[in-house]
Amino acid sequence: MKDKFNKQIEQYPVLKFLSNRYVLILLFFIVWMLFLDTYSYLDHRFLDKEINELESNKKYYQNEIAKDKKSIKTLKNQHQIEKYAREKYYMKKENEDIYIIEYENDSLKDTEKK
Numbered sequence: 001m002k003d004k005f006n007k008q009i010e011q012y013p014v015l016k017f018l019s020n021r022y023v024l025i026l027l028f029f030i031v032w033m034l035f036l037d038t039y040s041y042l043d044h045r046f047l048d049k050e051i052n053e054l055e056s057n058k059k060y061y062q063n064e065i066a067k068d069k070k071s072i073k074t075l076k077n078q079h080q081i082e083k084y085a086r087e088k089y090y091m092k093k094e095n096e097d098i099y100i101i102e103y104e105n106d107s108l109k110d111t112e113k114k
Helices: 002-011 013-018 021-036 041-074 078-089 108-113
Strands: none
Touching: 013 021, 021 041
């Protein structure tokens, strides 16, 4: 039986290389580190994707905070507060009527087509 095995090894040099115990140990170690370890390569890839996503969220929220700070700065003026309330919430003074006029072609999509 050993003769058969030796003949096969001689025919295929790859088998000779893979039958070496150091190579087997090295292959086992590589498989262990890539897939089975708690700090495996796959886990690192997942965590890197999550970090990138969180960093992009961080940039988005920093931009939103900057916009809000700018809005707060403009709303410190009493006239700006009144203008904002009239435009956004349709508030009015006493004895005052508000008419909202909407046009058929007054949408964002129609203006982009032109």
